Amino acid sequence: MPNPESNPETIRFKSPEELKEEAIEAKIKERGPEGEILGGIVFEEERITDPETGEERIKKYIYIGNPYEDRPIITKLETEASKEEIEAIKREIIPMKESFEILEAMAITYKHRQPLLIEGPTAIGKTYLADKFTELLYGRGVRPLDFYCSGQTDVSELMAKWVPRVETEEEKRKWQEFLESAEAQKEISEIAQEVEQKEKLSPEQKLALIHTRLEELAKSAGLSEKTQWRFQYAAVPKAMGLIRNPDGSFSFDEQKGMGFTLHIEEVGLAEPQVINALLKLRGKRGQLAEEIQLWENGGKKVKSGPKFWVFFSTNPPEEYLARNEVDPALARGVVFKRMGELSEESLHLAADYYFTYKLGGKPQEKPEGCILDIYNHPEIGREISKVVSAFHNDLNKELKKGEKDRQQRVPLTLDDMARVADALIDTQIRNKETGRLDLTETLKKLIHFYYLDRLADEDLKETMEHNLNELLEGDTGKIEFEGKILTRKEIFDILVERASITEEEKAKLKKEKQKEEERQLQQAKFNAQDAVDSLLKNPRIPDPIKKLLSG
Amino acid sequence: MIKLKIFMDKKELNTFIRLLQKVFTQKQPAFDLGLIVKEPKSRIEVKEVFEEIKKIVDIKGIVYDEKIFDEDVIDKIVDAFQKNKWVFLEIKKDIHSPLLNQLKHLANYNSFQLIDYQGQDIFEMKMPENSRVIVYAERDFIENRISYPHFYRLFGPTLSLK
Numbered sequence: 045m046p047n048p049e050s051n052p053e054t055i056r057f058k059s060p061e062e063l064k065e066e067a068i069e070a071k072i073k074e075r076g077p078e079g080e081i082l083g084g085i086v087f088e089e090e091r092i093t094d095p096e097t098g099e100e101r102i103k104k105y106i107y108i109g110n111p112y113e114d115r116p117i118i119t120k121l122e123t124e125a126s127k128e129e130i131e132a133i134k135r136e137i138i139p140m141k142e143s144f145e146i147l148e149a150m151a152i153t154y155k156h157r158q159p160l161l162i163e164g165p166t167a168i169g170k171t172y173l174a175d176k177f178t179e180l181l182y183g184r185g186v187r188p189l190d191f192y193c194s195g196q197t198d199v200s201e202l203m204a205k206w207v208p209r210v211e212t213e214e215e216k217r218k219w220q221e222f223l224e225s226a227e228a229q230k231e232i233s234e235i236a237q238e239v240e241q242k243e244k245l246s247p248e249q250k251l252a253l254i255h256t257r258l259e260e261l262a263k264s265a266g267l268s269e270k271t272q273w274r275f276q277y278a279a280v281p282k283a284m285g286l287i288r289n290p291d292g293s294f295s296f297d298e299q300k301g302m303g304f305t306l307h308i309e310e311v312g313l314a315e316p317q318v319i320n321a322l323l324k325l326r327g328k329r330g331q332l333a334e335e336i337q338l339w340e341n342g343g344k345k346v347k348s349g350p351k352f353w354v355f356f357s358t359n360p361p362e363e364y365l366a367r368n369e370v371d372p373a374l375a376r377g378v379v380f381k382r383m384g385e386l387s388e389e390s391l392h393l394a395a396d397y398y399f400t401y402k403l404g405g406k407p408q409e410k411p412e413g414c415i416l417d418i419y420n421h422p423e424i425g426r427e428i429s430k431v432v433s434a435f436h437n438d439l440n441k442e443l444k445k446g447e448k449d450r451q452q453r454v455p456l457t458l459d460d461m462a463r464v465a466d467a468l469i470d471t472q473i474r475n476k477e478t479g480r481l482d483l484t485e486t487l488k489k490l491i492h493f494y495y496l497d498r499l500a501d502e503d504l505k506e507t508m509e510h511n512l513n514e515l516l517e518g519d520t521g522k523i524e525f526e527g528k529i530l531t532r533k534e535i536f537d538i539l540v541e542r543a544s545i546t547e548e549e550k551a552k553l554k555k556e557k558q559k560e561e562e563r564q565l566q567q568a569k570f571n572a573q574d575a576v577d578s579l580l581k582n583p584r585i586p587d588p589i590k591k592l593l594s595g
Numbered sequence: 596m597i598k599l600k601i602f603m604d605k606k607e608l609n610t611f612i613r614l615l616q617k618v619f620t621q622k623q624p625a626f627d628l629g630l631i632v633k634e635p636k637s638r639i640e641v642k643e644v645f646e647e648i649k650k651i652v653d654i655k656g657i658v659y660d661e662k663i664f665d666e667d668v669i670d671k672i673v674d675a676f677q678k679n680k681w682v683f684l685e686i687k688k689d690i691h692s693p694l695l696n697q698l699k700h701l702a703n704y705n706s707f708q709l710i711d712y713q714g715q716d717i718f719e720m721k722m723p724e725n726s727r728v729i730v731y732a733e734r735d736f737i738e739n740r741i742s743y744p745h746f747y748r749l750f751g752p753t754l755s756l757k
């Protein structure tokens with residue numbers, strides 16, 4: 045079998061584009077000395093010459109790809125963020141396989157103006173990654189426009205509504221009471237339907253009809269028919285026509301706005317009428333609609349700016365009691381990605397990141413309440429992460445079965461783990477005997493606050509408390525540590541003792557160790573001399589050997 | 596007997612307040628919203644809990660019940676934040692969408708994001724560093740009357756009153 049590389053006929057020159065692609069791919073797939081992911085997101089600048097003015101300017105881009113893939117799909121997107129910002133955002137993303145799968149899907153769909161829907165468990169990080177993706181596009185601290193659905197969400201909160209202008213508190217109260225009534229909401233939506241059907245009317249006539257109907261409505265409710273009304277756009281049209289000002293604030297232009305990212309969360313909880321309203325966002329060829337028509341405003345159209353993008357997220361139906369799957373019509377109109385549970389490998393990776401404090405800045409000075417600066421001791425953090433991730437996994441499995449007598453669901457998220465890690469910095473309990481940090485008791489206390497006190501099922505709570513104690517102090521939780529089989533508590537105590545020793549104590553211990561080594565060496569010398577002396581006295585040892593020994 | 600119980604809870608309450616005051620999540624980063632849950636057998640009254648917290652921090656009480664609209668609750672929270680106060684929000688009716696949206700935003704980003712509010716297209720208000728939100732509700736109420744299935748996820752530390 046000839047080696048193709050040695051065959052001159054197969055050698056070809058690579059174009060500059062291909063070489064650049066290879067360089068980017070290498071950066072996307074970059075790993076650290078211990079195999080840790082360093083790539084996934086790459087920042088590049090390009091010098092662009094304006095064809096009209098001939099002026100040169102620099103454009104900033106990010107490349108996003110899944111570094112776990114052998115041949116990742118790499119998406120190039122323009123960014124407003126600086127190189128430093130991109131590096132900082134990257135450091136805040138735990139490089140789990142699932143995170144890059146989500147980012148990859150976001151990048152591809154954003155580039156092609158396709159709406160994306162991700163259905164996945166709470167722990168997968170959908171919201172967090174939507175925030176990070178927005179930051180990657182616009183810079184640190186820029187958040188998407190958020191909308192959270194619930195069973196009570198009204199279409200007007202997403203699309204638009206007429207709001208009465210009122211002067212007094214009493215008037216405001218009366219109007220609010222009326223507008224919140226199911227009867228009023230039904231009648232208002234009927235006005236929009238009526239207007240939609242009057243095809244022959246001009247936009248002005250349609251608006252006039254709306255005002256007449258609103259006046260009639262007010263009158264029938266015993267409110268002033270002379271009330272002035274104001275049309276208010278809600279989340280969807282606002283996101284379509286938003287303009288991000290240089291100072292970071294937003295303004296709105298329904299025709300010329302650039303648009304912005306809209307994250308609609310928990311869409312699985314939305315009622316059918318809300319889904320129907322969202323279906324207006326479906327455009328041609330699976331893309332987002334270029335404009336939507338609002339009948340509430342006489343059929344006026346709102347244009348979708350070039351940067352408008354919608355990301356829907358939802359939890360799997362089993363996490364919502366009595367909810368069905370995502371509406372099939374919505375699922376067909378979006379790029380639908382289903383994610384499974386976070387793998388154990390990813391869970392451990394996340395725990396390691398949290399408890400070794402790789403994500404955020406560490407305190408410059410020891411904060412009040414901190415006995416041991418645990419954030420400077422990754423060797424302790426790694427051991428804690430094993431305990432907390434094992435407990436988290438254990439409880440998660442139990443919660444999946446559902447709690448007795450509970451309507452609410454308490455799915456665990458990575459935030460629960462992160463909270464324990466953050467609290468551990470300055471909420472520590474002292475061991476009264478040693479005066480050092482009692483890590484076992486501190487962990488128990490914090491796990492109580494952040495995990496166990498939420499549980500309604502007392503039996504489950506008791507079981508989990510028992511499991512936690514067993515994990516920390518029982519025989520079944522024992523593991524090998526430096527050649528010995530120890531409980532986690534014993535391991536924690538050893539590590540805390542080592543970490544608690546001051547520089548002075550360390551120097552003293554070093555000196556003592558050195559002395560002990562010297563003493564042992566001296567003892568060995570004496571022992572050797574005794575052995576030689578005893579051989580010299582032995583009559584059965586021949587003289588030449590004795591001579592050698594004494595020499 | 597009751598006094599002893601209240602005394603024991605006070606220690607827990609102090610830790611709870613401390614966690615809310617101090618813990619700043621490295622992930623987001625944001626301060627947590629706190630939840631106090633009154634268990635069915637508890638004899639501690641909401642007023643006692645509120646008064647105890649008031650001794651520790653400057654806090655404003657808001658009751659969310661049938662008599663109040665979501666917009667008014669949001670106004671009151673904005674007002675408390677403008678005065679650097681904590682908020683103690685007692686939930687006595689199912690949470691409607693406008694308030695739920697803001698509580699979620701507050702939990703995620705420690706800020707409000709309101710459309711067409713106070714004359715701005717998008718009104719954003721950061722929760723001041725010295726303000727926090729504590730939500731109080733009874734366990735049975737949460738389990739049977741709150742229709743949003745992930746209510747507990749809005750909160751960091753939970754204090755269970757037994």
